[in-house]
Amino acid sequence: RISPSTFSQITMQGQTTPTITSQKVAVIGAGVSGLVAARELHQEGHQVVVFEQNNKIGGTWAYEPNTDSDLLSLDPSRTIVHTSLYESLRTNLPREAMGFRAYPFIAKEEDKLRDPRRFPGHREVLHYLEDFVSEFGLSELIRFETEVVHIEFMEQRKCAVRSRTKDGNVDNEVFNAVVVCNGHHTVPNVAEVPGIDVWPGKQIHSHNYRVPNPFSEKVVVLVGGSYSAFDISREIAGVAKEVHVASRYITNANPTKQLGYDNLWLHSMIESAHEDGTLIFQDESSVVVDVILHCTGYKFDFPFLDRDVVTVDDNRVGLLYQHIFPPKLAPWLSFVGLTWKFATFPLYEVQSKWVAGILSGKISLPTQDEMILDVEAFYLKFEADGVPKRYTHNIWDYQFKYYDWLAAQCRILPIEEWRNQMYAATGMNMNVRPETYRDEWEDQNLILQAHDEFLQYYM
Ligand code: FAD
Numbered sequence: 117r118i119s120p121s122t123f124s125q126i127t128m129q130g131q132t133t134p135t136i137t138s139q140k141v142a143v144i145g146a147g148v149s150g151l152v153a154a155r156e157l158h159q160e161g162h163q164v165v166v167f168e169q170n171n172k173i174g175g176t177w178a179y180e181p182n183t184d185s186d187l188l189s190l191d192p193s194r195t196i197v198h199t200s201l202y203e204s205l206r207t208n209l210p211r212e213a214m215g216f217r218a219y220p221f222i223a224k225e226e227d228k229l230r231d232p233r234r235f236p237g238h239r240e241v242l243h244y245l246e247d248f249v250s251e252f253g254l255s256e257l258i259r260f261e262t263e264v265v266h267i268e269f270m271e272q273r274k275c276a277v278r279s280r281t282k283d284g285n286v287d288n289e290v291f292n293a294v295v296v297c298n299g300h301h302t303v304p305n306v307a308e309v310p311g312i313d314v315w316p317g318k319q320i321h322s323h324n325y326r327v328p329n330p331f332s333e334k335v336v337v338l339v340g341g342s343y344s345a346f347d348i349s350r351e352i353a354g355v356a357k358e359v360h361v362a363s364r365y366i367t368n369a370n371p372t373k374q375l376g377y378d379n380l381w382l383h384s385m386i387e388s389a390h391e392d393g394t395l396i397f398q399d400e401s402s403v404v405v406d407v408i409l410h411c412t413g414y415k416f417d418f419p420f421l422d423r424d425v426v427t428v429d430d431n432r433v434g435l436l437y438q439h440i441f442p443p444k445l446a447p448w449l450s451f452v453g454l455t456w457k458f459a460t461f462p463l464y465e466v467q468s469k470w471v472a473g474i475l476s477g478k479i480s481l482p483t484q485d486e487m488i489l490d491v492e493a494f495y496l497k498f499e500a501d502g503v504p505k506r507y508t509h510n511i512w513d514y515q516f517k518y519y520d521w522l523a524a525q526c527r528i529l530p531i532e533e534w535r536n537q538m539y540a541a542t543g544m545n546m547n548v549r550p551e552t553y554r555d556e557w558e559d560q561n562l563i564l565q566a567h568d569e570f571l572q573y574y575m
Pocket of ligand 1: 209300
């Protein structure tokens, strides 16, 4: 059994202080960030209500075979499915490094329904989250099938949360604080292709990709250069006539065939689309194409917040101090889970811990003006470095520094060295063994170190 006092074990000795104030807090969403926020807030002594529009926990990890009614997800009146997972998805991180620090993601080999692989399929991640909910008694905090439709910030720092159940019942309830954990892998970003209006083929976003069969014998172009394009292009190549990946990261003068495949080519970006079905690439090659599959990421979307609360400009959510607090509404409004390109679970865990500690008064924030100056300096650095706004919440370059800064605020130990090294080893393994990194690796020593540490969680 896992000890419920887990996080105190990574707390620096002698530095815990008692809870000062208990707040009534609304958490929006019961995905990874909402669940871990609920756990941290609850543990800190706050009174927590989690609003979840779905009838189950897990968010992204609650796989659905059905998709949005519009496969490109542009029609505002479409039926929306929250998750973007495809049937065959396996994690791109090893379970030791992926799981929460307070609740290791350990393989349960004795349970035959479980997937003990080191890089398990998505169902195993959902089982892990279900275990997390049951271990920390979170289910009683969650109101399922209840969508938050509006948040109003009132006098005396109170927030009125309007929610609507599936049956159409609308309720207004006042909270002291709101933590937004609504995820950012549901509203697709679609590549702009000159001439696309006259191009006769089909378009779909990877948000709506589930299985490869519909692409059988088709000529498919995938746009994108990240994990989804990598995995889905390989899966589709097993059934399609031809697969062409167009990415801004590929700058070759000519298309190149992907090693190990007869029908998978890598191109620079699409230059134009034409009435006869042809796509022309920047590398000057051209192909007659049946389907464009956009693996081009997602947009932040907060339909329940008024536009003057936070802005979303080219996927920059502003202003947010440390990607979490809008200075003018801190600490009554916070966002957990906006940052990307990191092992999300442990990071959202420490973000939640910080929010919980600030709401209880255990941890202090700088003044409003200091927070604004800090964010403005951050933006100026972005501009000086010529980085587009859309990368504002991509923390890849400073992820460990960011984690450790939050950890120091919360007075817990920095990220474990083995975890740090495991991310690096996994990245290198992906480059060396792109086809088999999930089943072959060389960081056995780090697995042993992780398991040594996990032992302390068992009584
Ligand atoms: P979500 O999981 O999106 O959860 C948000 C929740 O909020 C949902 O349950 C939703 O129903 C609810 N909600 C939204 N709006 C409202 C509202 N108005 N009212 C009430 N409820 C609402 N991460 C990894 O660590 N490893 C991986 O291998 C990995 N693979 C991934 C593969 C894909 C294809 C994708 C898309 C993501 C992957 N990720 C991976 C990142 C993944 O998104 C995070 O692990 C995590 O699921 C994000 O959790 P979240 O709670 O922030 O958001």
